Structure formats: structure tokens, C-alpha cells
Amino acid sequence: MLSIKLCGVRLENPTIIASGILGVTAASLARVARAGAGAVTKKSIGLKPREGHDNPVMVEVTGGYLNAIGLPTVGVEDTLQELKEYKRLSKVPVIASFYGATADDFREVAKRLDGKADLLEANISCPNVRSEFGLSFSASCEDAREVVKGIKGIAKTPLLVKLSPNVPDIGEIARAVEKAGADGITAINTVGPGMVIDLKTRKPVLANKTGGMSGPAVKPIMVRCVYDIYEAVKIPIVGVGGITTGEDAAEAIMAGACAVGIGTGIAYRGIEIFNLVKKELAVFMKKEGFKGIDEMVGIAHG
Amino acid sequence: MDKPQVIKVLDNKLEAAGIKTIKLDADIGASAGQFVMLWIPDIGEKPFSLSKVGKNPEITYDVKGKFTKALFSLKKGDLVGFRGPYGNGWNLKGKKKIAIVAGGVGLAPLMPLIESDKDKLTVIYGAKNKELLVFKKKLGKSKVVYTTDDGSFGKHCYACDALGGILAGGKYDVVLTCGPEIMMKKVLDICMKNKMPCQASLERYMKCGIGICGSCAIDQFGLRVCKDGPIFTVEQLKNSELGKYARDKTGSKKKP
Secondary structure (H helix, E strand, O other), X not given: OOOEEEOOXXXXXXXXXXXXOOOXXXXXXXXXXXXXXXXXXXXXXXXXXXOOOOOOOEEEEOOEEEXXXXXXXXXHHHHHHHXXXXXXXXXXXXXXXXXXXXHHHXXXXXXXXXXXXXXXXXEOOOOOOHHHHOOOHHHOHHHHHHHHHHHHOOOOOOEEEEEOOOOOOHHHHHHHXXXXXXXXXXXXXXXXXXXXXXXXXXXXXXXXXXXXXXOHHHHHHHHHHHHHHHHHOOOOEEEEOOOOOXXXXXXXXXXXXXXXXXXXXXXXXXXXXXXXXXXXXXXXXHXXXXXXXXXXXXXXXX | OOOOEEEEEEEEEXXXXXXXXXXXXXXXXXXXXXXXXXXXXXXXXXXXXXOEOEEOOEEEEXXXXXXXXXXXXXXXXXXXXXXXXXXXXXXXXXXXXXXXXXXXXXXXXXXXXXXXXXXOEEEEEEEOOHHHOOOHHHHOOOEEEEXXXXXXXXXXXXXXXXXXXXXXXXXXXXXXXXXXXXXXXXXXXXXXXXXXXXXXXXXXXXXXOOOOOOOOXXXXXXXXXXXXXXXXXXXXXXXXXXXXXXXXOOOOEEOO
């Protein structure tokens, strides 16, 4: 009842661990797979090793968290070992998230990752590296198109493109990446960014000063973005942002998602969240008479 | 809320060369073995075990890098942030007779136990030399076997070397250990050989501290030091990365 196909890859259930969450090591991803995720995502991979931002990288706010981890990576070479190790440990499909400072970087990393994961996910929307990398590629149709075209010209593995909600018209960006050859869209990356200032020290808490917002409070923004993207494109959508319960997942699916990412929800419900969301989603579907996820995808439209 | 609460430093007392105990103007109702994330603005945020819990909690630490250097320079009245307590703490359910093996400031997360329940415990406490046995005074009348690497006090050996004799001389329900990784690995090996339950408090590079980011996940089961730990049983650590490697800020494997 819960199984789906995402860009040709069969997932036993529609829950996916979102990029950047418990995705540093193969053993950690395998544990999430054992906990019931339908697919796992290897934390964004860059060309060369990178430390990311200093601590604090995360701070809680009403309705969620701000984070600015800053894309730490062991680099693509060592990640290939980690992906190999994951494949040894688990049969659950793995998505390799990756990023670049330039379109050339994206192409280079994609070339090395091609065939080493079930799906690729181009992270063109990290909000926390603006001072180094400039405005994210997902902020303009032209930049997004250039990156996606480059990747599709070199890598055969199906490609998801992760978009930012922090744009005036996400549908327009989605159309651009679909036209450039993307096989699916992941929406959304974190919102904002936001800032928390400590009153006693009179300083921003995060070392990066700002951080992207995630958690239950961003869910309505995710639902609206998925809805807009569904109107704009034909390719499948993975809804990510604030999903904490099975009913949250159903809402994203009704907006147009065929799979859902879970991340910050782990802070509230632990790693068991995957089994909980699956159970709650199944209960909801039974109650409402849905026989499969497909029947629910985009049902809120028209 | 997982957000630093900023409080005043009550004291930051020198214990020995490079070792201080900081006392905080807070009330942290933690169980023994739990940790907090300390925050110094513009410097960073790092995990520290509490050597005293409850009102005016204490942290005993040695200087290692940029953060502990800054912590070392804090004076009475200065501000510092903390969030937590986090982690699981020692599990002493049904454990009546306890042996502790600690090296250097590794005794810190065990001090709340020792101070609350001196009778149950036998402590093996080692350091490089006599001066670095900073908890000696507080241990008072507990049953303690002291060891030093240079023989300047107690037995002239490593703390883990004294465990075999202790286990042979009495019946214990569990061994608790914290200190240098090589020492803990030896303690775990000895316990495994003797089929003795054992718990070890681990240290890994931590970022979020709340079990989300995955930076401190250890091989081979993907257990998170910040959330599933920092204290693990010998079964959880079987064939683990302990003593072999640890990951740095990028996620690369390095010597522990």
C-alpha cells in the first residue's frame, strides 16, 4: 500500500531521510534504513574536503530549528568508499546529495558519483554558504538551468534537484530545471535564513550568524511550494519540510509529492519517526479509502 | 529548548598545570554521565561532562584547543552559555558492586556517582603523575587504587593495568570507564575476556548535540555519541571504531 516508484526506483515506503540528517557515515545511514526509511540520503558531497561552519551550528526556535552546518564533506573520493560500504550494509535505495561552488564543480562531482547511488540529488539551494559561494543557483532560472544541463550531460543516474523556497516564484524555477532535464524535484531546502540573538551576550547564537529554518513551522511553506511545483511540472516531487507525522506526509502528498523527506522530525520523535509516520500514514489511508500513494498524489488540485 | 542559556561563571579554579574546574551559576538537574554543550560567543560550542550536577554544577577540563583555551581564561562573573543536559548517563539499574577505571580528567563524569555513593564503589584512578590526580582530595575515604605513569604516586602503571587484580580480588556487577581511548579499549577488552558487564563514556566530534546531524555517529552500528551515548555498553562497542579511528569536522577518519 505504501510502496512507490521515484524516477524509476522502487521505494518500499515514501519516507526518505532528508539530506544533512544522520548522513555522515554509511553505518548511520544503514541504521536509518533499519529504522524503516524507504530511502536514505547521503549528506551533500563536495569535490574536496571541507570543514563547514564552526559551532554552534544549530539552535532551536519556536516551531523548529535554525541550522548552519555549512556543507562539511570528506570530498567525493572518500564518499565513494562510504557509499560502497553503505551498499554492503543495506539494500534500501540511497540518494547521493551533492553540491558545487560552480556549475563545473557540480558536473565534476556528478561524474564521479554517477552509477554509485540509486539517485542523485543536486543541492543547488543551501542558504548557509552565501558569503563564500554567492547566491544559490536555485535563485535564478538561468543559473539553475545551467547547472542541471551540465549534470545531465555527464551523469546517467536519475537526478533530483533540490530547490529553495526563498524565491518569488518556485514554479518558474521548477519549470527551468525540468526543461534542463531534471528527473525529479526535492522541495524544499531550509527557509530564510533566520537569526537568533542572545540577549545577555548581545550576539547571534549561530557561528555563521544566520541559519536555515526547518521544523513544523515551515510545513505550510513546503505544502505551498509543492503545490506550486505540481502545477508547473510533470516530473515527480519529493516533499521535505516540517513533516513530523503521517498526516503531515499525507498533506504533502495531496499537494503533489510522491515521496516525503524527514529530517528535523527526528529531534521530536527520534529515529523511530520513520516507522511512526509509516504506520500513521497507513491508518489515515485506510480510513479515507486510499489503496495506494498514487491515488493521493496531487489530489488537492483542480 | 535547545538554545544556549547564558549564565555567570562563579569560579574557575586551577587544579593542576592545564586543568581547571569551572563552577556555573545554574541548576542543572542531570544524571551522572550526562553532558552539556558550553558556548562562548565568537569562539565556539563544545560538549563537556559534568563533574558535579544540580545547583552550582561543575566541569573539570583540560586544555586541548581553541575552545578550552578560551574557557581557561574565563573569570568569576564572566558569561558562558550552556544547553542540555544531553545524553544517557551511566546505567546502574540493579548494579550493586561497581568498579571504576578512569584516567586523568576522565574521572569527571564519574564524580557525581562517587560523591553520592561511596560505599558501592572501587575506583582505579590513574594519571601521568601525582600532580594530575586532581580529584584525589575529593575522593576522600573511597576505596581507591591510584596509578601514575611515572610512578610518582600509587602504583607505577596505567589505570587499566590494575583492573585485572581488582576483578580477581572481588565480585563486581559492572565496570565503568572513562579516559583516554586506548585505556578504555583495554578496559573493554579485559571485561570482555572476563565476561564482565562494562560501560564506557565516549568522546567524538560533536556538532548539533541532539542526535540529528550524524557527526558523532560511530561505526559499526551508527550509534550517536550525543544521543544514544555518550555511555555505551561493551556489547554496543563490539567491533566498533573505538581505538581504531574517529572522525574529524569534515567526516574524515583520523586516529583517535
